[in-house]
Amino acid sequence: MHMKQATAGPQNGQGARQAAGPIAADLAVGQRLRALRQTRGLSLKTVAAATGLSIGYLSQVERGLSSPSLRVLTGVADLLGIGLGVLFDGPGAGGAEGFVTRAGERAALTLWRAGITKQLLTQGDSALSLFLMQLAPLAGTGDEPLVHDGEEAGLVLEGALVLTVEGTTVELQAGDSFRFASRRPHRYRNPHPDRPAAVLWVNAVPRAGA
Incomplete structure (x- = not known):
C-alpha cells in the first residue's frame, strides 16, 4: 500500500x-x-x-x-x-448513514512543523477515534513525551515507527502493532530519512460520568 x-x-x-x-x-x-x-x-x-x-x-x-x-x-x-478529532478540519460529518465516514469526507489535522498529518476515520466528537497518521521522513513528536488521559493502539501500515513508552524504545515495521495507556509518557518518530510512514492509530479517551 x-x-x-x-x-x-x-x-x-x-x-x-x-x-x-x-x-x-x-x-x-x-x-x-x-x-x-x-x-x-x-x-x-x-x-x-x-x-x-x-x-x-x-x-x-x-x-x-x-x-x-x-x-x-x-x-x-x-x-x-x-478528543483530538474535534479539532480536525474538513467535512467530517460522515455519510447519511450516521456511522460511516466516506473516503472523500475525512477531516484532517496537519501538524506541518512536525511533518505529521492525521486523517480522522471516525465521527469527530467520540470517546473512540480512529486515525490514519502519516509521518514525513524523520518526522515525530519531539523529545518531550506526551502524557494524557485514555488509551491508544495502532498498526504500522507502511514504513517504520520508533515508539518510546515510559523509557522503553522499540522500532516497529509494517504489520507490527501496539497498545498502551496514554498516561504512560510516550513519543514516536519515523526513523527513515527518505521514506514516509503510515500508521492506523486508535485513541480512546474517557468521558465525564462514564
Whole structure:
C-alpha cells in the first residue's frame, strides 16, 4: 500500500502561496480551540495554569500565530475534555448513514512543523477515534513525551515507527502493532530519512460520568 507523503511545510523557496495552507491550518485549529475554551467558560489564565503553557503562547495559538505541537494539542484537549478529532478540519460529518465516514469526507489535522498529518476515520466528537497518521521522513513528536488521559493502539501500515513508552524504545515495521495507556509518557518518530510512514492509530479517551 502506498500512502501520500506528509510534508513538513514549504520547501525549496516555493513561496508565500504554498505557505498559505499551513498558516490557514494553524488559524483553523486556533479558532476551534478558542471557541471550545469560551464555550466551557474558561479563561486563558485558567488554561495556562492547568497546562503549564504561557498565556501569551496560548493567545498566539488561538490567533493562528503559533503552530501548536501535538503535545500542546493533546494537553489542551485533555483539559477541555474532548478528543483530538474535534479539532480536525474538513467535512467530517460522515455519510447519511450516521456511522460511516466516506473516503472523500475525512477531516484532517496537519501538524506541518512536525511533518505529521492525521486523517480522522471516525465521527469527530467520540470517546473512540480512529486515525490514519502519516509521518514525513524523520518526522515525530519531539523529545518531550506526551502524557494524557485514555488509551491508544495502532498498526504500522507502511514504513517504520520508533515508539518510546515510559523509557522503553522499540522500532516497529509494517504489520507490527501496539497498545498502551496514554498516561504512560510516550513519543514516536519515523526513523527513515527518505521514506514516509503510515500508521492506523486508535485513541480512546474517557468521558465525564462514564
